[in-house]
Amino acid sequence: MISFEYSRASDVAEAVRQINASPTAKFVAGGTNLVDLMKMDVERPQRLIDISRLPLEKVEETAEGGLRIGALVRNSDLAYHPMVEQRYPVLSSALLAGASQQLRNMASAGGNLLQRTRCPYFYDIATPCNKREPGSGCSAIGGLNRMNAILGTSDTCIAVHPSDMCVALAVLEAKVHVTGPRGERVIAFADFHRLPGDAPHRDTNLNADELLTSIELPPRGFATNYTYLKIRDRLSYAFALVSVAVGLELDGGTIRDARFALGGVAHKPWRNAQAEAALRGRPASDTTFAQAADLVLREAKGFGHNTFKIDLARRAIVRGLSQAARATPQSQSNKKIA
Amino acid sequence: MHLAGQGQRKDMYVTDLESDARSRYSGQPTRREVATVAAVVPIAMGMSSGAMAQSQRSESVGGSISVDLTVNGTRHALTLDPRSTLLDVLREHLDLTGTKKGCDQGQCGACTVLVDGRRVVSCLTLAVMKDGASITTIEGLAKDGTLHPLQQAFIDHDALQCGYCTPGQICSAAGLIAEGKAKTAAEIRELMSGNICRCGAYSNIVAAIQQAMGQS
Numbered sequence: 001m002i003s004f005e006y007s008r009a010s011d012v013a014e015a016v017r018q019i020n021a022s023p024t025a026k027f028v029a030g031g032t033n034l035v036d037l038m039k040m041d042v043e044r045p046q047r048l049i050d051i052s053r054l055p056l057e058k059v060e061e062t063a064e065g066g067l068r069i070g071a072l073v074r075n076s077d078l079a080y081h082p083m084v085e086q087r088y089p090v091l092s093s094a095l096l097a098g099a100s101q102q103l104r105n106m107a108s109a110g111g112n113l114l115q116r117t118r119c120p121y122f123y124d125i126a127t128p129c130n131k132r133e134p135g136s137g138c139s140a141i142g143g144l145n146r147m148n149a150i151l152g153t154s155d156t157c158i159a160v161h162p163s164d165m166c167v168a169l170a171v172l173e174a175k176v177h178v179t180g181p182r183g184e185r186v187i188a189f190a191d192f193h194r195l196p197g198d199a200p201h202r203d204t205n206l207n208a209d210e211l212l213t214s215i216e217l218p219p220r221g222f223a224t225n226y227t228y229l230k231i232r233d234r235l236s237y238a239f240a241l242v243s244v245a246v247g248l249e250l251d252g253g254t255i256r257d258a259r260f261a262l263g264g265v266a267h268k269p270w271r272n273a274q275a276e277a278a279l280r281g282r283p284a285s286d287t288t289f290a291q292a293a294d295l296v297l298r299e300a301k302g303f304g305h306n307t308f309k310i311d312l313a314r315r316a317i318v319r320g321l322s323q324a325a326r327a328t329p330q331s332q333s334n335k336k337i338a
Numbered sequence: 339m340h341l342a343g344q345g346q347r348k349d350m351y352v353t354d355l356e357s358d359a360r361s362r363y364s365g366q367p368t369r370r371e372v373a374t375v376a377a378v379v380p381i382a383m384g385m386s387s388g389a390m391a392q393s394q395r396s397e398s399v400g401g402s403i404s405v406d407l408t409v410n411g412t413r414h415a416l417t418l419d420p421r422s423t424l425l426d427v428l429r430e431h432l433d434l435t436g437t438k439k440g441c442d443q444g445q446c447g448a449c450t451v452l453v454d455g456r457r458v459v460s461c462l463t464l465a466v467m468k469d470g471a472s473i474t475t476i477e478g479l480a481k482d483g484t485l486h487p488l489q490q491a492f493i494d495h496d497a498l499q500c501g502y503c504t505p506g507q508i509c510s511a512a513g514l515i516a517e518g519k520a521k522t523a524a525e526i527r528e529l530m531s532g533n534i535c536r537c538g539a540y541s542n543i544v545a546a547i548q549q550a551m552g553q554s
Contacts, residue, residue: 001421003401003419003421004420004421005420006403006420006464006466028464028467031462031463031464031467032444032459032462035423035462035463035464036443036444036462039442039443048420048464050466050467052467076456076517080519099532100447100531100532100533101457101510101513101514101517101529101532102444102447102450102457102458102459102510102513102532103444103459103462103532105456105457105458105513106458106459106462106463235531236527236528236531237531237532332528333522333524333525333527333528333529334524
């Protein structure tokens with residue numbers, strides 16, 4: 001870890017002032033990802049601005065009937081928050097599927113959105129990586145790419161976003177509130193994370209001089225017909241090979257509305273509007289679900305070691321939609337997949 | 339975002355390694371060793387440590403910063419390099435070597451301690467960020483010569499083989515019991531999954547935690 005200056009911010013405006021005064025600085029909150037990356041010399045900020053004491057630790061109801069989640073709410077507190085458990089259980093479930101309780105006790109809600117890929121080449125500074133060092137090349141294409149992306153890839157990067165929480169936030173169509181030197185703005189969740197394109201070093205559309213302050217959930221929570229199904233190499237404490245978050249609204253056996261997002265397959269939580277439209281007005285059956293899965297995966301591309309993910313994702317989508325339709329969401333402690 | 343430093347990255351890394359290697363063979367302190375040197379001033383002895391801590395509280399000065407930590411009930415005024423992890427401060431500065439360094443990457447749980455009553459991995463915790471916090475380590479669990487129920491339960495159930503992960507397992511289990519979310523064996527296993535035991539004593543660890551839960 002390189003030597004760095006350390007400072008604390010006492011309010012949002014001061015935090016924004018500090019980061020604008022030090023372009024090579026980074027904010028630190030939970031530190032579970034940033035400190036790890038600093039130890040590996042992947043991140044080398046010359047100043048850390050500690051925002052962990054800012055007053056952004058509340059979960060509040062919005063006037064529209066949704067929830068506003070402060071950026072510093074701990075992942076564990078959010079997962080067990082009564083209003084999240086009751087109204088947005090897919091978010092609670094996704095949070096509990098991620099990391100370990102120790103890390104969830106540390107990690108902030110805002111930091112979860114900003115965590116970086118776990119692609120092994122991004123972590124290994126001895127290898128080329130366009131995300132870590134733009135223009136140096138991608139070692140995962142043609143390398144060991146079992147954990148890498150099958151959707152939305154570019155010829156410069158096939159990394160995946162590792163978050164579980166964000167897959168649920170994609171389904172809930174959250175809004176991300178940020179504050180910068182020119183004031184506040186709101187970013188729709190679908191526009192928050194980026195595809196790698198030709199600039200894979202940019203994970204999100206948050207500017208370097210902006211602070212993520214809160215995450216807003218609209219009122220619709222899909223609290224009856226939902227699931228978060230995560231498939232991984234071991235039963236707990238591992239990143240997803242493929243995960244699926246689902247929210248359905250049913251009229252008897254007919255799907256009135258449907259949203260689903262995939263994790264572990266792309267540079268951002270992956271939704272497909274056509275596939276969701278194909279579910280609406282149709283019977284909630286495995287045939288319908290398989291057709292939606294095919295629509296998502298017709299543009300999927302494997303890179304050798306990760307090609308199995310295409311079939312795995314197809315089956316996970318069908319199973320996830322089926323779990324949600326039956327109102328039997330995946331348990332995050334009993335891992336038998338019903 | 340990090341483009342400014344990109345060009346220097348490799349050079350700096352190499353320099354870092356070379357400097358460490360040179361130091362190792364010349365007997366000079368390495369950068370890493372220098373980084374871990376820090377003044378430890380128990381509050382009871384410190385004269386103006388409070389005032390010093392106040393003036394340096396929110397800004398690093400000359401590469402070090404004053405931090406107050408209460409560890410197992412004892413307050414310590416420390417002057418730390420901001421790079422110091424809580425794990426290294428406990429082990430290297432306070433000689434509390436019960437907390438173990440396993441992976442040092444937040445993946446094994448051996449370094450689990452309680453910060454303000456909640457379990458965290460101390461290897462990914464920067465000590466300067468915990469100024470004013472209350473820390474409990476494995477050394478702080480026994481009271482008046484009586485083992486904590488979890489310590490006794492781990493002995494009763496032979497819940498270890500080599501024992502290296504045990505302090506982290508026990509601190510993690512203490513956090514788990516305080517959280518009150520685990521009722522069944524499956525829930526204990528899930529919520530203890532951040533603590534790896536390479537000897538594979540898991541079934542006995544679950545039994546030990548169940549025994550301690552019954553007593554709390």
